[in-house]
Amino acid sequence: MALYSDKVMDHFLNPRNVGVIEDADGVGEVGNAKCGDIMKMYLKIEDDIIKDVKFETFGCGSAIASSSMATELIKGKPVNEAMKLTNKAVAEALDGLPDYKMHCSVLAEEAIQSALEDYYKKAGLKDDEKAL
Amino acid sequence: MKVYADNAATTRMSRNAIDTMVKYMEETYGNPSSLYTIGQKAKEALEEAREEVAKVINASPREITFTSGGSEADNQAIISAAALGAAKGKKHIISTAFEHHAVLHTLAKLEKEGFEVTLLDVHEDGIVRPEELEEAIREDTCLITIMYANNEIGTIQPVKEIGRIARAHGIIFHTDAVQAIGHIPIDVEESNIDMLSASAHKFHGPKGVGFLYARKGIRLQNIIEGGAQERGKRAGTENVPGIMAMAVALRDAAESMSETSPGMRARRDRLIKGLREIPHSALNGNEELRLPSNVNFCFEGIEGESLLLLLDQKGISASSGSACTSGSLDPSHVLLAIGRVHDVAHGSLRLSIGEDTTDDEVDYIIESVKEVVAYLRSFSPVWRDLESGKAKHIL
Numbered sequence: 001m002a003l004y005s006d007k008v009m010d011h012f013l014n015p016r017n018v019g020v021i022e023d024a025d026g027v028g029e030v031g032n033a034k035c036g037d038i039m040k041m042y043l044k045i046e047d048d049i050i051k052d053v054k055f056e057t058f059g060c061g062s063a064i065a066s067s068s069m070a071t072e073l074i075k076g077k078p079v080n081e082a083m084k085l086t087n088k089a090v091a092e093a094l095d096g097l098p099d100y101k102m103h104c105s106v107l108a109e110e111a112i113q114s115a116l117e118d119y120y121k122k123a124g125l126k127d128d129e130k131a132l
Numbered sequence: 133m134k135v136y137a138d139n140a141a142t143t144r145m146s147r148n149a150i151d152t153m154v155k156y157m158e159e160t161y162g163n164p165s166s167l168y169t170i171g172q173k174a175k176e177a178l179e180e181a182r183e184e185v186a187k188v189i190n191a192s193p194r195e196i197t198f199t200s201g202g203s204e205a206d207n208q209a210i211i212s213a214a215a216l217g218a219a220k221g222k223k224h225i226i227s228t229a230f231e232h233h234a235v236l237h238t239l240a241k242l243e244k245e246g247f248e249v250t251l252l253d254v255h256e257d258g259i260v261r262p263e264e265l266e267e268a269i270r271e272d273t274c275l276i277t278i279m280y281a282n283n284e285i286g287t288i289q290p291v292k293e294i295g296r297i298a299r300a301h302g303i304i305f306h307t308d309a310v311q312a313i314g315h316i317p318i319d320v321e322e323s324n325i326d327m328l329s330a331s332a333h334k335f336h337g338p339k340g341v342g343f344l345y346a347r348k349g350i351r352l353q354n355i356i357e358g359g360a361q362e363r364g365k366r367a368g369t370e371n372v373p374g375i376m377a378m379a380v381a382l383r384d385a386a387e388s389m390s391e392t393s394p395g396m397r398a399r400r401d402r403l404i405k406g407l408r409e410i411p412h413s414a415l416n417g418n419e420e421l422r423l424p425s426n427v428n429f430c431f432e433g434i435e436g437e438s439l440l441l442l443l444d445q446k447g448i449s450a451s452s453g454s455a456c457t458s459g460s461l462d463p464s465h466v467l468l469a470i471g472r473v474h475d476v477a478h479g480s481l482r483l484s485i486g487e488d489t490t491d492d493e494v495d496y497i498i499e500s501v502k503e504v505v506a507y508l509r510s511f512s513p514v515w516r517d518l519e520s521g522k523a524k525h526i527l
Binding site: 020035037055062064 | 434435436441455463475478514516
């Protein structure tokens with residue numbers, strides 16, 4: 001059996017939503033280079049809907065595939081739904097990950113959450129500005 | 133193009149080794165311990181193989197014990213030397229931080245049993261300093277175990293110097309020569325090597341067979357108990373086909389070495405030169421004192437496993453010291469031992485060419501690695517930070 005499922009290999013070899021959103025509404029970065037995985041997510045949000053999402057990842061095949069799959073799972077979704085994305089959902093959508101690679105899907109979940117938190121923070125600040 | 137560039141992991145068996153193996157499976161299949169003709173024929177063959185192997189390293193046949201491979205030989209050598217030391221109340225062992233795990237884990241086990249282990253620094257160039265060995269020697273040092281050449285970065289250790297120092301102090305010197313034997317000349321007499329481990333599949337022999345050389349007078353401890361095979365030091369019916377194939381492969385490797393080495397070195401250097409063109413990359417280990425087959429690089433801003441998977445897509449088989457390829461969180465202990473920081477060690481690539489690797493294949497590797505590294509960097513947040521000045525380049 002191969003190390004990874006066909007789905008993982010597909011998302012690794014043809015990652016979806018790779019890149020940067022310059023004027024992102026939310027940016028999240030998790031992981032550290034010391035451990036060998038860093039994921040960065042960029043979100044463009046309009047009317048509480050994730051209009052666009054891009055990622056950059058430094059990491060192994062399953063880290064890249066997990067990032068790619070996570071972006072696909074939240075694109076076009078309402079923010080509150082994206083907030084509920086779990087690592088399990090990412091791993092399942094990839095037809096599973098080897099046990100010792102599950103942390104890659106956790107990182108994807110955390111990267112999305114971190115970007116959403118950044119969005120909330122920025123949105124909150126904007127509201128404050130309006131209040132002034 | 134298909135390029136196998138992981139000869140340090142294992143090699144393809146030579147035609148001669150395969151034919152020999154088949155011959156001993158089909159024809160001379162008797163048990164060497166049996167008294168009838170076909171058994172005795174196998175026994176004779178076994179002793180011829182022992183002679184052949186001994187000759188290559190300038191040992192005598194009685195000093196060769198056949199094992200299941202390099203790991204078993206390392207285990208047996210270290211445990212035996214430790215037992216001899218313990219009997220004299222000497223429980224200090226000197227080794228290096230970048231030994232193979234077969235050595236390091238055996239030493240860790242001995243530490244739990246009360247041995248003290250000093251691991252010598254291998255410096256940035258991956259070479260042990262003899263003067264530091266000299267300084268580390270104590271009254272109770274019973275063993276020096278230092279590899280002949282490193283399995284990841286290919287650096288060749290000053291074995292002759294080490295042997296001279298060990299002999300002067302009357303300490304047993306074991307060397308894990310798994311990567312070196314069959315690739316560079318080894319003479320246990322000239323280098324004062326007391327024990328040496330070897331594995332057949334690293335020089336175009338079969339997997340699951342190797343040998344331990346132990347100088348006459350060094351009493352071996354059994355790792356496997358049972359029958360009286362291998363002078364009672366290694367029980368179990370001998371792997372005759374494997375041993376015969378190993379002997380043939382080793383003889384062929386030793387005979388062709390002087391002919392194949394210069395070409396391999398030239399292709400290795402061509403590969404190093406080509407990969408150096410990749411910005412923010414660095415060769416790991418001393419450039420001169422290295423195996424003719426080994427090239428090991430670190431590339432900033434990328435991770436090794438994804439590099440390997442993409443190279444595999446291009447038909448290139450290689451390996452990496454990235455944590456993701458080892459199943460642990462830490463990158464290669466070898467790269468850490470030569471002072472590479474984690475971030476950089478994750479982006480390592482080992483290419484180990486063979487005797488038959490061509491210039492065209494080398495060029496294809498260079499071109500492919502350049503392409504894949506550039507691609508992975510194009511969406512690496514680490515690389516972005518390095519390029520934007522947010523983080524500092526190390527390489």
